[in-house]
Amino acid sequence: MPHTLRLTVTALVGLVVLAVVGAQAVSVEPAATPSTVVRTSETTRLPAPDAPNVVVFLTDDMRKDDLGYLPHVRNLLMKRGMTFTEAQSPHPLCCPARAALLSGQYAQNNGVHHNSGAYGGWESFDPSSTIATWAEDAGYATAIHGKHLNHFDADAPADPGWTNFDILLEPATDFENFTFFDGDSFNDDYVTTRLDERTVADIDTWAGRRPFMIFANHVAPHIWFPESAKGDGDGDRGGRLPPAEAAYAHALKGITPRAFKDPAFNEADMRDKESIVSGRPKLAPRPLKRLNLARIRSLLSVDEAVAHTVAALERAGELEETYIVLTSDNGYALGEHRFTGKDRLSDEILDVPLVIRGPGIPAGTRSARTVSLIDLTATLAQLMSLTPTMTIDGEHFVPTLRDPEAVGLRDTMLIQTGAKDPSARFPGWAYRGVLTQRYSYARRINNGPTAGFLYDRRQDPHELANLLSDERYRAVRRELERRYRVLADCSGTACNRDFGPLPRPRPAR
Structure with a gap:
């Protein structure tokens, strides 16, 4: 220099x-x-x-x-x-x-x-x-x-x-x-x-x-x-x-x-x-x-x-x-x-x-x-x-x-954490889920259907309200779970997909 x-x-x-x-x-x-x-x-x-x-x-x-x-x-x-x-x-x-x-x-x-x-x-x-x-x-x-x-x-x-x-x-x-x-x-x-x-x-x-x-x-x-x-x-x-x-x-x-x-x-x-x-x-x-x-x-x-x-x-x-x-x-x-x-x-x-x-x-x-x-x-x-x-x-x-405005193909990213327990039903995994521009979603793999989270970061950027059991987000939750299952064992280009628009949450009554 x-x-x-x-x-x-x-x-x-x-x-x-x-x-x-x-x-x-x-x-x-x-x-x-x-x-x-x-x-x-x-x-x-x-x-x-x-x-x-x-x-x-x-x-x-x-x-x-x-x-x-x-x-x-x-x-x-x-x-x-x-x-x-x-x-x-x-x-x-x-x-x-x-x-x-x-x-x-x-x-x-x-x-x-x-x-x-x-x-x-x-x-x-x-x-x-x-x-x-x-x-x-x-x-x-x-x-x-x-x-x-x-x-x-x-x-x-x-x-x-x-x-x-x-x-x-x-x-x-x-x-x-x-x-x-x-x-x-x-x-x-x-x-x-x-x-x-x-x-x-x-x-x-x-x-x-x-x-x-x-x-x-x-x-x-x-x-x-x-x-x-x-x-x-x-x-x-x-x-x-x-x-x-x-x-x-x-x-x-x-x-x-x-x-x-x-x-x-x-x-x-x-x-x-x-x-x-x-x-x-x-x-x-x-x-x-x-x-x-x-x-x-x-x-x-x-x-x-x-x-x-x-x-x-x-x-x-x-x-x-x-x-x-x-x-x-x-x-x-x-x-x-x-x-x-x-x-x-x-x-x-x-x-x-x-x-x-x-x-x-x-x-x-x-x-x-x-x-x-x-x-x-x-x-x-x-x-x-x-x-x-x-x-x-x-x-x-x-x-x-x-060009910082250029975007990629993928609209849903796999996110996960692991576990050490070899006797678990799904050995080696703890939380697995997906991240989109709007949502964070994951399940704790070995702990049943209510162990996990769904956050709408557009409405809740600080992830304060867990919407996993909120009926307004039922269709969103199902689609995010489907996307996770598609990506769970992905390899190569299959990990980078455009799934298209997500369902909209139902309006509050």
Whole structure:
């Protein structure tokens, strides 16, 4: 990055943070000296002469509204690219969501339903055909830095397709004491800093020599599980607040979670909710406020990493030939519907941030097209001219990257969560349903016909009134159930259908 532009970026930080939350500016320093990285595979195939580079920043449990606190993301990605306001995680939990992104497939096809158990965990995923292997076949240099699906055995072989398989070993959500697959171990350190420098190191190595695809899988803002913490591996129980890098330990004091302004926060009446959640008590705001602040502070270091990557790409002359993506594996509830966490099919958990900057993308644009992580996989494959070696379920949205008003074929998206219980009537599944532009619908698979929800988001954008038993919506419910059954075992293009108009709800008497 030229010296004058570096000064401009640093100055913008203070202006944006002050405008958003009235806090101190975030400084940007050059990334640290890169560590030695292990190269697990090489390819000699020549890529297309116009092959673009791709850098994906994948955060862990980031809410869509967290974007407002990240000045570099706002100025270097959002103002220079396209923001998707209706991006979704099709399976909002770490391991299944990441498997969906790597494979471009729903869980019924890639086999990963949960973080652990008989139907989950990294062992359930077959890495032999992923966006990494397709990119390697096309002549790309490839790297994955940071968190894998969730856990990973240090004695297991590297996943195929990655030139640099640079993942974190267990515990993969320890911010301060951590070990990489190549054996590099750090104590009393900060994981985001190391992921930042390792990402920049690959750009410096490959720029000008061959096109590259880099996944920078950051830990922030996930709950912190140090080596001493005893988490259950599936949620946030037993964890601690994510620690901030020293530079941001006192940033943004006094901010209030945006969730507090949502009518769904500590929802007043939960009696219409399914029985397994209807009895939840209200949550104390103060711990949620501390959690929100810790999450945002941890993301400020990811924001800085984005600035370092943009600077490295510009320094190497690769910025205008690179698609830069920022997204998350899932969203996160901060007290909406009296819940904190993920692995549920409510709006704030399904919603993920998605910003893309790159060649041909109009600057400062927004798209309301509903897209999912598997669509992102299909889109990257299209942009990179890759040939998937298996059937993928996503619908690429390249036309929308050229024109934000462009829409796709699909009008109904499959959404689901998994379960570990192998003895259930429908093993491996918890909630399954569909999302349309207007409705959210799902059933708890093993708990009878009244366990589930139907929300009319046009009338009820905060999902307060469960209409599953409302006779006015009987025809709507039947059609959404039919669409779910059509999509439940879908594969490939069959997952992306235009079902046509839905029935109208009957008017109230």
